[in-house]
Amino acid sequence: MIKFENVNxxxxxxxxxxxxINLEIKEGDFIIIVGLSGAGKSTLLRTINNLVKPSSxxxxxxxxxxxNAKKKELKLIRSKIGMIFQTFNLVNRSTVLKNVLTGxxxxxxxxxxxxxxxxxxxxxxAFEALNQVEILEKAYxxxxxxxxxxxxxxGIARALSxxxxxxxxxxxxxxxxxxxxxxVMSYLKKINTELGITTIVNLHFLDLAKEFGDRLxxxxxxxxxxxxxxxxVSDDDFENIYGRxxxxxxxxxxx
Amino acid sequence: MINIPPxxxxxxxxxxxxxxxxxxxxxxxxxIDFNFSDFQNNLQNRKIVTEPLFNPKWQWxxxxxxxxxxxxxxxxxxxxxxxxxxxxxxxFYASRATNxxxxxxxxxxxxxxxxxxxxxxxWAMMFTVAVGIGPFAGVLALVMFSLAIMGKLxxxxxxxxxxxxxxxxxxxGASHNQTVFTSxxxxxxxxxTAYFLYIFELCIRASVILGxxxxxxxxxxxxxxxIFLRFxxxxxxxxxxxxxxxLIEQFSVWIRKRIL
Amino acid sequence: xxxxxxxxxxxxxxxxxTSLIILASLWSAAGLExxxxxxxxxxxxxxxxxxxxxxxxxxxxxFSRIIPKVFESLFIAWAGTVIGSFFSFPISFLAANNxxxxxxxxxxxxxxxxxxxxxxxILAFIFLPITGLGPLTGxxxxxxxxxxxxxxxxxxxxxxIDEGPLEAIKSSGGxxxxxxxxxxxxxxxxxxxxxxxxxxxxxxxxSAVLGxxxxxxxxxxxxxxLRFRDFPRAGTVLVCTIxxxxxxxxxxxxxxxxIIKGKLVKS
Numbered sequence: 029m030i031k032f033e034n035v036n037x038x039x040x041x042x043x044x045x046x047x048x049i050n051l052e053i054k055e056g057d058f059i060i061i062v063g064l065s066g067a068g069k070s071t072l073l074r075t076i077n078n079l080v081k082p083s084s085x086x087x088x089x090x091x092x093x094x095x096n097a098k099k100k101e102l103k104l105i106r107s108k109i110g111m112i113f114q115t116f117n118l119v120n121r122s123t124v125l126k127n128v129l130t131g132x133x134x135x136x137x138x139x140x141x142x143x144x145x146x147x148x149x150x151x152x153x154a155f156e157a158l159n160q161v162e163i164l165e166k167a168y169x170x171x172x173x174x175x176x177x178x179x180x181x182x183g184i185a186r187a188l189s190x191x192x193x194x195x196x197x198x199x200x201x202x203x204x205x206x207x208x209x210x211x212v213m214s215y216l217k218k219i220n221t222e223l224g225i226t227t228i229v230n231l232h233f234l235d236l237a238k239e240f241g242d243r244l245x246x247x248x249x250x251x252x253x254x255x256x257x258x259x260x261v262s263d264d265d266f267e268n269i270y271g272r273x274x275x276x277x278x279x280x281x282x283x
Numbered sequence: 284m285i286n287i288p289p290x291x292x293x294x295x296x297x298x299x300x301x302x303x304x305x306x307x308x309x310x311x312x313x314x315i316d317f318n319f320s321d322f323q324n325n326l327q328n329r330k331i332v333t334e335p336l337f338n339p340k341w342q343w344x345x346x347x348x349x350x351x352x353x354x355x356x357x358x359x360x361x362x363x364x365x366x367x368x369x370x371x372x373x374x375f376y377a378s379r380a381t382n383x384x385x386x387x388x389x390x391x392x393x394x395x396x397x398x399x400x401x402x403x404x405x406w407a408m409m410f411t412v413a414v415g416i417g418p419f420a421g422v423l424a425l426v427m428f429s430l431a432i433m434g435k436l437x438x439x440x441x442x443x444x445x446x447x448x449x450x451x452x453x454x455x456g457a458s459h460n461q462t463v464f465t466s467x468x469x470x471x472x473x474x475x476t477a478y479f480l481y482i483f484e485l486c487i488r489a490s491v492i493l494g495x496x497x498x499x500x501x502x503x504x505x506x507x508x509x510i511f512l513r514f515x516x517x518x519x520x521x522x523x524x525x526x527x528x529x530l531i532e533q534f535s536v537w538i539r540k541r542i543l
Numbered sequence: 544x545x546x547x548x549x550x551x552x553x554x555x556x557x558x559x560x561t562s563l564i565i566l567a568s569l570w571s572a573a574g575l576e577x578x579x580x581x582x583x584x585x586x587x588x589x590x591x592x593x594x595x596x597x598x599x600x601x602x603x604x605x606f607s608r609i610i611p612k613v614f615e616s617l618f619i620a621w622a623g624t625v626i627g628s629f630f631s632f633p634i635s636f637l638a639a640n641n642x643x644x645x646x647x648x649x650x651x652x653x654x655x656x657x658x659x660x661x662x663x664x665i666l667a668f669i670f671l672p673i674t675g676l677g678p679l680t681g682x683x684x685x686x687x688x689x690x691x692x693x694x695x696x697x698x699x700x701x702x703x704i705d706e707g708p709l710e711a712i713k714s715s716g717g718x719x720x721x722x723x724x725x726x727x728x729x730x731x732x733x734x735x736x737x738x739x740x741x742x743x744x745x746x747x748x749x750s751a752v753l754g755x756x757x758x759x760x761x762x763x764x765x766x767x768x769l770r771f772r773d774f775p776r777a778g779t780v781l782v783c784t785i786x787x788x789x790x791x792x793x794x795x796x797x798x799x800x801x802i803i804k805g806k807l808v809k810s
Binding site for chain 2: 575614657661766
């Protein structure tokens with residue numbers, strides 16, 4: 029479904045974020061990527077929807093070349109990829125509904141979206157998405173008035189409203205407490221198993237990775253250093269990924 | 284024996300700048316003939332001003348200025364609304380955060396800078412020549428004035444917005460315009476409103492002056508009276524104007540507090 | 544699925560504000576007799592004026608008249624800002640309610656408000672009969688107005704300081720004066736100095752304008768040229784003013800930047 033071919037990313041200024049990544053992800057996979065900060069996890073995720081363009085190499089989605097796609101094609105590709113972020117990235121002053129509707133922007137003309145004339149079908153999709161994460165009743169509440177966990181659920185709803193084939197989650201629970209984190213992770217798992225959406229999650233909490241993951245990918249200094257089932261991971265493997273022995277800050281704990 | 288670090292040298296700014304500023308100040312005062320004894324002699328003339336100044340003719344002021352005052356306020360309302368409305372989209376083009384085209388960004392930013400350099404009275408003078416004497420010229424002049432200020436303030440605010448929501452919108456496949464509209468604009472709306480109220484205040488003050496060059500408002504009355512040295516009429520006018528300006532300012536501050 | 548309803552207040556608020564704005568604009572336009580055809584005609588008229596300014600009058604004579612006036616505006620603005628900064632500084636301490644308690648600070652603030660309310664031009668008016676035509680009047684007008692604005696802004700900076708360092712100085716046995724010199728001044732100087740520079744930028748525009756009433760500076764030239772319909776020369780005056788303001792703005796902005804970034808001392 030998703031294929032990385034010799035992907036390298038070097039940021040202007042010389043920082044090498046990804047080195048020679050070759051990877052294949054099958055449809056319906058639930059993948060967790062672990063590694064230190066700066067290991068390249070966020071960059072890897074962003075090459076999938078071309079928010080970051082690889083310096084060399086290509087990323088393919090369902091056979092289509094994402095890296096070199098033209099504007100129109102790229103928008104189409106992106107509309108099939110949902111993304112959620114560590115800082116939620118909601119428009120604070122807008123309502124929950126408006127935030128979720130931004131997921132439908134690719135389907136609505138610019139004029140209509142500006143004037144707020146959303147077609148009924150689009151609104152319906154937004155409401156359904158909100159229902160799936162169980163915060164339908166907050167539709168007209170201002171986003172900034174919600175708790176962290178609720179905001180992230182709105183983020184998930186925004187992604188769901190796109191009816192995506194792929195879900196990218198960049199450290200979705202880093203700003204949340206352990207209990208809320210598990211709630212959000214279980215939503216992501218549920219969406220993956222019930223709707224078959226290919227899901228890729230960046231995490232730095234190892235115990236969460238073991239709890240929810242199927243396939244685990246480890247990045248270190250931009251290189252792929254581990255790719256296997258999460259049950260097969262040993263402490264040595266983790267040390268290989270992190271370059272040191274496990275610390276308590278690598279575990280989210282139970283609280 | 285400990286190693287005492289060397290004392291940091293003052294930068295060029297401090298070494299050269301400060302003495303230069305000092306010398307330049309003395310030079311400037313010289314150039315404007317700041318002559319203290321002359322000044323004291325001239326103070327005698329103050330009677331021409333102070334005697335009538337403190338003998339205000341209120342009735343005359345009331346009778347003759349209320350319609351001009353209304354005109355002043357109307358000029359300010361129209362100009363600030365139109366100027367700020369035009370500045371809103373312009374500011375997004377003049378900010379790196381929302382305009383990714385280097386060339387177009389440079390054009391818009393330079394345009395705003397250029398408009399800012401011309402004082403409002405200069406605009407008024409030119410517009411009176413172009414479209415004739417009267418409040419229309421005043422409105423046009425203050426539209427440029429409002430545009431310039433809002434453009435600068437707003438574009439700088441846009442420069443510092445949170446780029447996260449824009450990234451999220453882009454990731455869903457939205458077009459650039461849609462991204463700016465849904466994820467950048469809402470972030471700056473409260474600032475826009477506060478700036479608008481501030482600019483409205485400024486327009487009221489500026490509009491008072493514009494009449495001096497015939498661009499409408501109370502200014503023309505003040506000018507006529509000044510020529511005849513009728514400070515006894517000017518002083519009540521000024522007091523009334525000040526009262527109105529201060530009132531509007533308090534009102535605007537109150538609204539700004541409630542919104543933010 | 545139970546669809547929630549949109550609260551009514553949100554919609555009402557939006558619509559009433561928009562209609563208020565539209566109504567206010569229409570009322571003002573009507574009151575000022577600004578009709579649609581005047582608006583449509585305007586661009587053409589403006590074009591005619593701009594066209595008449597080119598080619599610019601770049602003669603020796605023009606420059607010999609204009610350049611001294613340009614510099615005069617510069618000196619007026621600078622001297623006025625110096626007056627404003629110098630006097631506003633101590634006054635701002637009087638007005639700051641964390642430095643001066645009670646009624647003195649309130650009274651000072653009110654006085655500053657009153658001074659601020661007078662536009663420079665009006666002040667110039669008042670001084671004209673006393674100090675006569677010429678740059679001195681302009682300088683006084685700008686200087687006094689600046690005392691008002693800078694006084695208010697500086698007092699707000701002083702009111703916003705962090706009291707922590709002051710407490711530290713007090714607890715180690717420092718006097719009130721020590722608190723002032725080592726606690727307050729270092730905290731407020733960067734911001735206050737940048738306000739002084741920003742005021743200079745604004746005063747430059749004001750001084751250009753004051754010439755219109757004869758208080759010195761470029762404004763006089765512009766209004767004369769416009770009155771005599773000498774548009775090419777008026778255009779030159781404009782260009783010179785623009786160059787002056789752009790340069791001064793750029794220098795002032797650069798200095799302000801460095802001050803705020805704290806690079807006054809190189810390490």
